[in-house]
Amino acid sequence: MAHFTKATSVKDWLNQRLAVEKVEKVMASEYWIPKNINFLWAMGMVLAITFALLLVSGIFLLMYYQPHVDLAFDSVNYTIMREVDFGWLWRNIHGVAASVVFLVIYIHMFTGIYYGSYKKGREMIWISGMLLFVTFSAEAFSGYMLPWGQMSYWAGMVITNIFSLGGLHMDGLVEWIRGDYVPAQAFLSRFFMLHVLLLPLAIMGLIGLHFAALRIPHVNNQDGEEIDFDAESKKYLAGDKAGSKVMRFANDFMSKDMMVVGIFLIFFFYLVFYNYSFALDPVNFDPADMLKTPAHIYPEWYFLWSYEILRPFSVNIGLIAFGFAQVIFVLLPWLDRSPNAVPASRRGAFSVWFWLLLIDMIVLTAMGKLPPEGIFSTIGLVAALAFIVLWIALPFITMNEKKV
């Protein structure tokens, strides 16, 4: 048995049993972050805080929400919104955070692409991040079912139908997922379970993996410089704080991080209090009606780009294009053949590729919201084809890139 002595303080008592000082060093004060970074490096913390907001507001919603097809709509729109004191606050926070979290995820993702932060040992960070994107998408979709309004019902119908895989006609699989011929009680109950237990568990596990994946390669920096973290941290600890290229995670980096978080939270709560309606679709304030499809169905804004890749094609080709769009980002570390892990601005053709991809995804998003008619159909088709061409072209563009 390990040897314990009479504790001299509470801290010492904890140290002997939990090694709290050592843990604090490993996790915070001697976890080294490059100094050469900007506010975009704070997006991870912004996401962690947004996830915490979703969790806390979700706990309060869970206490009044009723996962039953006859009660769900009123439990949200009457009980939570009108009867429960501050119920509206939890719902607005939950709805706005669900939307904003994707905005920040996209910023976080494109920051990674721009600075080449998926290369040279950082592949697992990228993969775990993309897995988080997938689980967050599933979490958002399952949560969207719960108010059991018209958009909930018809989004549930359309998305589960994707699993019939077009020409393969796997209707049995669709009925298995739903537990019924159409979305009904079995469907609502199981998506409720997924939303409040299984998917949040998966997300928390993946966040752990995402953080763990950062430990060995460390955070990238603005110039993609390869930093010797051992040497630089020794320099810092020896007293040469100004000459060292790194700083402590806490409190040095955290103080700037939380500054950005503070600005984000002001923006976030402005939306929660004064501009929340963008996150609450008016069509979803009609209760689910299985015999009436709303005149114009569209997903939430963060799914529009992939929806627009599905839409302009015939069903089988559309599904293949959609599947391509879902998995292709994961393969980025291998599709980018260049050894350069530097900002896109110094990578020539890749820089053009980066901005074209970003613009293309914005165009797809805009077209996905518009009715599929006339010129919008054509622009959508061109943008969808451009997306596919850009990804196929990526290995060829980066193969010939000069080493910088």
Add this chain to the structure above:
Amino acid sequence: MHNSSRRGFMGKAFGAVAGVGAVGSLVAMKKSWDPLPSVKAAGFTTLDMTIYPEGELITEKWRGKPIFVLKKTAEMIASQTESQKARSVIVGGSEFMIAIGLCTHLGCIPSYSATEKSFLCACHGGMFNWAGEVTKVPPPRAFDIPPFKIEGNNMILGEVGPEFQAMKDSGITL
């Protein structure tokens, strides 16, 4: 050596037990997600086909899905093509267009315009004519026809009668 082979055996024995358990629990989990017997048993609907007015689209409900019933007008019958005629269901001397009212693309309910005599799906812009055939993609095929059985002037949805079987065999519906 002796010890390690004994450990090896124990490891394999545990693996075998765990493997059986894993397969068994996967079967149980899969079955727990299946539609319940009560859901499956409620899957039959009987329609009295004498009540429908000509040329008007009526929406019935079967297994939670909308069923389009359109009694064809004399004009429609006179103008229809062979393939449109093949999709007709004849009950009590009248011709009907019967279909599951879900777009064959991803399952939205198309809306019917009586003046245009066609269906438009708002989700992805697919269009169908009054006989249920696709006139604009993305839908990959005409409306599906629900399994039916004709008994006198009644139609039972959910049961397979000879007329439906013939349509299925000739590939008119899935």
